Amino acid sequence: MYIYDDYDQKIVDQRVAQYRDQTRRYLAGELTDEEFRPLRLQNGLYIQRHAPMLRVAIPYGHLRSAQVRKLAELARKYDKGYVHFTTRQNVQYNWPALENVPEMLAELATVQMHGIQTSGACIRNTTSDQFAGVAHDEIVDPRPWCEIIRQWSTFHPEFAHLPRKFKIAVNGAVEDRAAVLVHDVGINVKLNEAGEVGFEIFVGGGLGRTPMIGDLIKPWLEPKHLLTYLNAVLRVYNRYGRRDNKYKARIKILVKALTPEVFAAKVEQEWAFEKDGVQTLTEAEIARNHRFFTAPAYETLPVEDAAFTAAKAEHPAFARWVERNVFAHKVAGYAAVTFSLKKTGVPPGDATDAQLEDVANLADRFSFGEVRVSHGQNLILADVKQSELFALWEEAKRIGFATPNIGLLTDLICCPGGDFCALANAKSIPVAQAIQERFDDLDYLFDLGEIDMNMSGCINACGHHHVGNIGILGVDKNNAEYYQITLGGRQGADAKIGKVIGPSFAQDEMPDVMSKIIDVFVAHREGDERFIDVFDRIGAEPFKAKVYEGKPIRKEKADV
Amino acid sequence: MSKVIINREIVENRWTRVIADAEGGVSVPSEGAILVPYQYWLANREALAGREVAVCFAPDDEPESLPVDANTFSMIACDFPAFTDGRGFSIGRLLRVRYGFTGELRAVGDVFKDTLNYLARCGFTAFDVRADKDINEAIKGIDDFTEFYQSSVDVPNPLFLRRPVAA
Ligand code: HEM
Ligand code: SF4
Numbered sequence: 001m002y003i004y005d006d007y008d009q010k011i012v013d014q015r016v017a018q019y020r021d022q023t024r025r026y027l028a029g030e031l032t033d034e035e036f037r038p039l040r041l042q043n044g045l046y047i048q049r050h051a052p053m054l055r056v057a058i059p060y061g062h063l064r065s066a067q068v069r070k071l072a073e074l075a076r077k078y079d080k081g082y083v084h085f086t087t088r089q090n091v092q093y094n095w096p097a098l099e100n101v102p103e104m105l106a107e108l109a110t111v112q113m114h115g116i117q118t119s120g121a122c123i124r125n126t127t128s129d130q131f132a133g134v135a136h137d138e139i140v141d142p143r144p145w146c147e148i149i150r151q152w153s154t155f156h157p158e159f160a161h162l163p164r165k166f167k168i169a170v171n172g173a174v175e176d177r178a179a180v181l182v183h184d185v186g187i188n189v190k191l192n193e194a195g196e197v198g199f200e201i202f203v204g205g206g207l208g209r210t211p212m213i214g215d216l217i218k219p220w221l222e223p224k225h226l227l228t229y230l231n232a233v234l235r236v237y238n239r240y241g242r243r244d245n246k247y248k249a250r251i252k253i254l255v256k257a258l259t260p261e262v263f264a265a266k267v268e269q270e271w272a273f274e275k276d277g278v279q280t281l282t283e284a285e286i287a288r289n290h291r292f293f294t295a296p297a298y299e300t301l302p303v304e305d306a307a308f309t310a311a312k313a314e315h316p317a318f319a320r321w322v323e324r325n326v327f328a329h330k331v332a333g334y335a336a337v338t339f340s341l342k343k344t345g346v347p348p349g350d351a352t353d354a355q356l357e358d359v360a361n362l363a364d365r366f367s368f369g370e371v372r373v374s375h376g377q378n379l380i381l382a383d384v385k386q387s388e389l390f391a392l393w394e395e396a397k398r399i400g401f402a403t404p405n406i407g408l409l410t411d412l413i414c415c416p417g418g419d420f421c422a423l424a425n426a427k428s429i430p431v432a433q434a435i436q437e438r439f440d441d442l443d444y445l446f447d448l449g450e451i452d453m454n455m456s457g458c459i460n461a462c463g464h465h466h467v468g469n470i471g472i473l474g475v476d477k478n479n480a481e482y483y484q485i486t487l488g489g490r491q492g493a494d495a496k497i498g499k500v501i502g503p504s505f506a507q508d509e510m511p512d513v514m515s516k517i518i519d520v521f522v523a524h525r526e527g528d529e530r531f532i533d534v535f536d537r538i539g540a541e542p543f544k545a546k547v548y549e550g551k552p553i554r555k556e557k558a559d560v
Numbered sequence: 561m562s563k564v565i566i567n568r569e570i571v572e573n574r575w576t577r578v579i580a581d582a583e584g585g586v587s588v589p590s591e592g593a594i595l596v597p598y599q600y601w602l603a604n605r606e607a608l609a610g611r612e613v614a615v616c617f618a619p620d621d622e623p624e625s626l627p628v629d630a631n632t633f634s635m636i637a638c639d640f641p642a643f644t645d646g647r648g649f650s651i652g653r654l655l656r657v658r659y660g661f662t663g664e665l666r667a668v669g670d671v672f673k674d675t676l677n678y679l680a681r682c683g684f685t686a687f688d689v690r691a692d693k694d695i696n697e698a699i700k701g702i703d704d705f706t707e708f709y710q711s712s713v714d715v716p717n718p719l720f721l722r723r724p725v726a727a
Contacts, residue, residue, distance in 0.1 A: 007719060010707050018704045022674065030694075031674075038644050039674055121644065151709040151719070157681035158653050161646030227710075227718075238650050243619075273658060278718065279711045285720035 001062055001370060002147045002292040004112045011154065012109045015116060019043050020102040027099065038161070042122055044090075044115030045101055049422045054093040054101055055118040056108060060128040060146040060170070061089035061373040065360040068371050070111045072356035078104050083356070085341060085349045087413055087464055088167070089127045089373045090118055094420055116154060121162045123153035123234070127169045129177040130374035133293055134336050134382045136328040140189040140197055142172035144289040145226065148281065152227045159234045163241035164249035166234070167206070179375060181205045181214045181495035182467060184251045185233060190220075197223050203233060203263065204255030207461035211497045212252045215260035217267065224281045225271075231279060232271035236263070296368040296383055301333020305386035318393055320446065321404040326389065333386050337367075339379040339401035340411060344436040346400070347429045348414040349377035358399045366392050376413055378406065409451045409518075410436045413464055417457025417474060418481065424457035426474025426481035431455065431510050438511040439518075448518065451531040452490065467491040469532045470517060471498045472510070483510055487517070487543055488535050501544050503551075516546045565676075565687040565699050566664060573688065575614060575635065577668060595637055595668075602627070616668060619647035623654045630661035635686075640669035649682045656683035656713045673701035683713035 004012070019039075026036040044055035056071070063071075071091060075083050078100050084092045096104060108114055117124055126149045133141045149168060153159075159166070171178040172189040180186025186202040199221040205214030221229055240258075242248045255263045312319040327336040339359065342348050351359070359379060363371045366388055367381035374380055379401070384392055396402035405411045412435070415421065417428030432455060439445055454468025458475075465471035471486035482504035489498025505513050520543050521531050535543075564573040577595040580586050586600045593612040601608060601615045602625075614635035617623065623630070630636065636655060638648035648667065655661040666686035667679045672693040679687065680702050689698045711718045 005723070007707050007723060011705065011709070014705050014707070018674075030697075035643075035672070035674075121646075154709055155678075155705060156710050157678040157708075157712055158649045159646065160649065160675075160678045161644045235650055239647055243645060243647075277711075278716055278721070282720065284725060288720070288725050 001064060002059070002143075002289075009109075009112070012112070012114050012116070015043075015114060015155075016102065016106045016109050019105060023098070023102050038120055040101075041120035042117055042160070043101075043105070044118035045098070046119060047422070048094065048420055049418075049424075050420065051095045052098050052101065053420070054096050054104065054115060055086070056091050056093070056113060056115050057118045057125045058089050058091060058113075058373050059150050060126055060132065060143060061130050061375075062143070063371045063373065064111075065363045065369040065371065067111045067113055068356050068360040068363065070107065070113065072353040072360070074104055074107060075353040075356070082350050082352045084347070084416060085351065085373050085377050085379070087375050087377060087415070087462060088125060089130075089375055090125060091373070092416075094416070119165075121164050121166075122160055123156060123162070123166045123168065126150055126153065127167070127178055127183075127375060129171055129173055130372045130376075130380050131177065131327060131336050131382065132172065133295075134329050134331070134334070135173045135177075136330050137174040138172055138330060139174065139191055140172040141293055142170040142178075142187075142189050143293045144286070145172075145187070145189060145199075145223075146170050147289050147292065148226065148285070149230070152230065152279075156234075158231075159238055162234070162238055163243045164246065164251075166237070166251065168230075176492045176495075177375075179464070179467065179491045179495065181493075182207055182211070182464070182491065183214065185230065186214050192220070199223065199226065201229070201233075204252040204260065205495075206250050206252045207464060207466050208250070209247050209459050209461075210250075210252065211461065211466040212256065213495055213497065214252075215255060215263075217260055217264035223286060225275060226281060227279045228274045228277060229267070229271055231274060232267045235270055236266045240266075295331070296370075298331050298334065298383070299385070301331075301385065301387075303332045305333060308386040308389055311390045315390075317404075318390060320442070321393055321396075321402055322389065324404040324406045324408065324446075325402070329383070331383075335384050335386055335389060336380055336382045337384050337389070337392060337396075338374065338406045339381070339396055340403040340405055341378050341401065342405055342411045342436070343400050343403045344410065344440055345433060347416070347419075348412060348432055351379070355399050355401065358395070359401070362392065362395055376406075376411065378411070404442065405445060407450045407452075408445050409439050409448060409453055410445060412436075412453040412455060413468065414455045415457050415462035417455075417463075421457055421462075423460060424474060425459075425476040426457050426483060427507070428455045428457040428463065428472075428474060431472065431483065431507060434507075434511045435514050438515060448522070449528060449530055454489070464491070465489070466497045467495060468498065469535065470514070475504050477504065481507055483507065485513065485517070485547070487540055488532070490532055499540060501540055502548055513547055516549075517543055520546045562688075562691065563695050564666070565689065565695065565702075566666075567685055568699070568702065570695055570699060577616070577637075577688075595635070595666075614666075617648070617651050619645050619651070621651070623651055623659060626659065630655055630659040631663060633661075633663060635664040635666060636661060637666040637668045637686075637688075638684075640667060640671060640675070643670040643672070643675050649678065652679070652682040652684050653713060671698075673698040674704075676701035677704040681708065681712035681714055 169183040188200040201218035202214035372380040418424035455472040456463035456465040484504040486498030598615040616637040668688040
């Protein structure tokens with residue numbers, strides 16, 4: 001993991017001092033609401049429905065156990081004893097008092113954490129594959145590159161006030177678990193035939209009001225040019241991105257308006273001036289960042305641990321958990337374990353302070369003291385010995401994180417929605433719960449196989465509903481909360497935006513609607529086909545027919 | 561006379577800033593050093609010849625379009641109509657790095673303590689702090705941060721070229 005030196009620490013400490021002073025001036029009336037707003041946002045402080053909300057950065061999803069303990073401590077001291085992990089590998093406090101935030105940030109700084117650029121119109125926290133460095137299908141470890149981007153983007157003076165938020169994701173595996181195609185800039189780290197590392201650069205993806213898949217503008221970028229090239233992309237966006245209409249301000253609109261080819265040409269033109277300039281990465285700097293992401297002290301172990309195999313045979317529930325929540329590791333005898341934060345009855349992504357303490361202890365005991373956050377809002381211990389999986393499973397059960405549902409219907413992604421978010425059109429947590437309750441038969445859930453269900457409380461799409469196989473979007477209809485369904489969305493290398501199937505439904509209809517969709521899937525399924533494959537084969541019509549069966553045909557403007 | 565920050569000192573502002581009115585009209589005082597909108601200067605270069613004149617770039621003006629060497633001017637300003645409009649950061653940087661401007665680069669408009677550090681790093685050396693803000697407080701903002709990761713105009717080498725690295 002990346003460890004701060006005096007420079008990094010000084011930057012974070014100076015931020016704490018700056019924000020302390022900004023808060024003081026705001027409370028003293030020296031800064032207006034309007035002035036304070038962008039300043040606090042760039043520190044992760046929103047004003048939500050009930051209280052301020054503080055978003056804390058977890059760069060590319062990595063945490064040390066000491067950091068997890070600090071998150072727990074802050075949840076106890078300054079909040080209501082729990083935190084929320086987000087789809088952007090960040091963590092949120094829902095109830096801090098504005099006056100306490102400088103102190104919280106000061107405490108976070110003691111464990112090398114902060115709220116820098118977790119919100120606001122700046123380059124946000126860079127995200128990546130939660131299995132980076134351990135995934136069996138990894139081509140290149142993306143983390144050193146994420147860290148290089150993190151440093152470059154932190155307080156970048158030229159890009160502190162962009163037209164809109166800006167998100168970068170980096171993937172280095174065969175399967176794309178970082179959703180690079182729905183980011184403002186998505187980067188695939190690749191190897192060429194000569195074994196050299198290079199980047200594939202996509203721009204203009206994003207969800208929200210106008211969901212779009214990113215376009216490839218640079219099929220091969222040499223590593224040393226990473227920062228000068230990104231600088232060029234950002235400069236073109238900063239200068240020419242729309243600022244007159246915040247709904248048209250994201251880079252995707254500019255890329256579409258210019259066409260990806262013209263946008264790419266503008267970037268090349270801009271890049272020509274700074275290419276090979278002073279920001280060109282040196283071998284030494286690349287090597288320095290790689291040194292933080294070396295393998296921990298793995299033992300030499302058999303590919304398959306005998307006791308582990310025996311335990312699976314003996315305990316079907318354990319075997320089931322292994323099947324869903326344990327991910328193949330690139331080192332023999334090790335595994336990556338996902339703790340499900342999607343237990344029925346708990347808001348997806350929430351964890352209590354006690355659970356966090358437990359996770360920190362388990363990380364110390366089983367996984368080199370490291371914890372990760374996935375964009376599916378779960379926690380990961382990435383380096384667990386097979387021989388210890390059984391013991392870990394028992395601990396995970398004890399703390400309520402062993403629901404064996406990763407990738408299944410009840411492992412749904414869900415934004416905080418109307419319970420917390422001031423922008424929401426509808427609640428999402430109770431809908432998630434009702435659906436989880438409907439599908440609480442684990443055997444059935446297992447039989448259904450992989451289904452991504454993603455839900456957002458409004459068109460901003462924080463819950464990534466557009467790229468869920470089944471997407472649920474909260475809409476407002478005559479001041480009542482309704483839910484619109486999209487089908488066919490997916491993330492990954494073949495990312496696609498789902499299509500709205502028709503008029504929306506009331507909250508109490510949702511579990512039935514979901515059952516009908518699943519029934520259609522089951523009726524048409526051949527063998528072990530996945531939901532999305534069935535959908536691709538039969539299209540939306542059979543689903544529509546079933547879901548709207550007996551319903552009066554209402555016309556409704558589809559609001560994607 | 562109002563005060564401005566120039567090269568980290570609070571001094572008298574000797575430039576009169578001329579702004580277009582709602583109809584786009586510009587009325588230029590007959591005497592003294594004037595700071596005029598860049599577009600106005602482009603359209604009235606001959607009439608302004610001989611005057612001590614500086615130009616002010618609006619966020620959508622392009623330094624690329626400057627028909628003369630930037631160093632023809634002793635002072636160039638960029639307007640920040642709202643501090644959240646970051647286009648002026650790029651303009652400042654381009655004027656310094658690409659067009660080699662060495663004179664006074666001044667930020668005008670919605671300028672106050674919390675943006676001075678960023679502005680300084682984009683090459684601004686002068687700050688016309690908003691009249692309703694305390695300039696003595698604002699000047700401290702220049703040093704909100706004293707260490708930076710990335711290349712900037714004031715400290716061109718990124719941290720990775722400055723950081724002593726253990727081999
Ligand atoms: C205070 C609560 C929140 C507010 C006010 C908020 C606001 C927004 C807004 C306005 C957008 C649309 C941006 C655009 O399209 O330009 C957005 C998108 C998004 N937000 Fe949030 N959000 C909040 C909480 C969250 C949470 C809890 C998550 C994760 C669980 C999240 C993750 C995202 C993601 C992934 C997107 C879509 C990104 C994209 O379009 O590329 N946000 N949010
Ligand atoms: S999708 Fe809407 S309701 Fe959900 S967190 Fe984002 S802004 Fe709030």
